[in-house]
Amino acid sequence: MRSAPKEVRxxxxxxxxxVNAMGHLGWTTVRCRVCxxxxxxxxxxxxxxxxxxVYMCPKCATKYGAYFCSADARSLxxxxxxxGSDLVQVTPVITE
Numbered sequence: 001m002r003s004a005p006k007e008v009r010x011x012x013x014x015x016x017x018x019v020n021a022m023g024h025l026g027w028t029t030v031r032c033r034v035c036x037x038x039x040x041x042x043x044x045x046x047x048x049x050x051x052x053x054v055y056m057c058p059k060c061a062t063k064y065g066a067y068f069c070s071a072d073a074r075s076l077x078x079x080x081x082x083x084g085s086d087l088v089q090v091t092p093v094i095t096e
Contacts, residue, residue, distance in 0.1 A: 030054065033065065034072040034081075043091045055087040 028041045039054045055073040057080035060066035064082055067090070078087045 030065065030067040032067060032069040032072055034068060034076075037069050039067060039069055041090055052091065054090045056090045057083065057085055058088055059083050059085055 030039050030041060031037065032039055039052050041054050043051055043053075053070040055068045055070070055078070057064075057066040060080055060082045066080060066082060068076065068087060073087050076087070079085070080087060
């Protein structure tokens with residue numbers, strides 16, 4: 001006597017969930033090296049009214065994670081405190 005055939009499981013393409021998901025804020029959020037404020041590199045968090053401008057040092061960003069908020073970049077005179085090079089604006093400029 002034969003038993004009924006087992007249900008065949010279909011493979012999925014893969015569903016990315018949790019922190020690996022593309023829209024997760026962990027991929028776009030950095031901390032200011034001076035004051036520790038959370039900065040969103042896309043410019044504006046969903047549901048937020050304020051616009052964050054993020055500055056970085058092109059030389060020290062990979063080594064030290066040198067990202068700065070606009071207030072600290074202004075107080076540093078737009079120079080990196082680690083190497084002395086000019087800070088570059090990371091946030092995309094959106095004009096409407």
